[in-house]
Amino acid sequence: MYTLWTEVYTQQTKTFIRNFAKWMISIEKVHFDKMGSLTLTENGDVTVGPFIERRTTIDVAPYFLGPFNTAKEGYLAIIDVRLEQTLNRARYKPSRELLHYLVLLEVRHLVQNCCPELDVGPWYIRHNDDDTNFVRVTSEGSITGVIDWKWATLTSKGAAFAAPFCFPDDKYSEGVNALGVRELALIEAYRELDRNDLAELVRTGRKFHRLFNVLFHECVTLTTLNALRRAFLGMPDGKQGLPQTLKEWIQVAKQNYADDENLPVMLKRSDDFVKNSKQAGTYSEHWGLR
DSSP states (O other), X not given: OTHHHHSOOOHXXXXXXXXXXXXXXXXXXXXXXXXXXXXXXXXXXXEEEOBXXXXXXXXXXXXXXXXXXSHHHHHHHHHHHHHHHHHTTOSSOTTTHHHHHHHHHHHHHHHHHSOGGGGOOOEEEEOXXXXXXXXXXXXXXXXXXXXXXXXXXXXXXXXXXXXXXXXXXXGGGGTOOSOOHHHHHHHHHHHHTTOHHHHHXXXXXXXXXXXXXXXXXXXXXXXXXXXXXXXXXXOOSSSTTSOSSHHHHXXXXXXXXXXXXXXXXXXXXXXXXXXXXXXXXXXXXXXXXX
């Protein structure tokens, strides 16, 4: 299965992608009225429980948040808890606190204001572990099984039907949001199956890849942050109009979120860290604290 993502695009890959599109259409009928993760009741019935994360947002019982009425409500709840943890010195190293606090404010703004589909149910299943080896495929490209569902969650239809995380090509890691050949093939497959609506969700799904990278994988670099903003705002690839260094990104974020009531606390704490840390020069230069 792994070679489908690393080798040159072949007819086998195209056949698999078409079969994958058919499979996604088949699970479209499974949806729920809450956002969270599926669990079983004491009677063995399937129900929506809390939102399961690989790294739990809270480290005391019940450990997970939710379920939620909307995906936006869920994401904002997770962000707000992390903001509070950061303010309480309970999540990040001192050298990274200001950066991550500003990143959380950025993600919160984008989720709150730039993604209206997160308010609209019902809520669909997203595998969330679809990196390379979650599908079993024959040499002809037929799907024989989909495995490793332990991190699956319910989310908006746009997020659920965005291409799997293994579909973007190598340029994705360089911050490029343009769709790769496998994503374009998935769009074509949906259109051939008379599902232009699902094709459109793949076309516009990059913002959800970037959201998961930054919020849940906590992959925070200048590249991922600029790509996140471009994806949510529908901006073309390129560096024009965006920060060119992490230090510049931090300065812009300070201005953008100057109205946050707790930002002055974080700024003072950052200044104190730079003044007092034995490694202040190294940290301040790397994280743009000065």
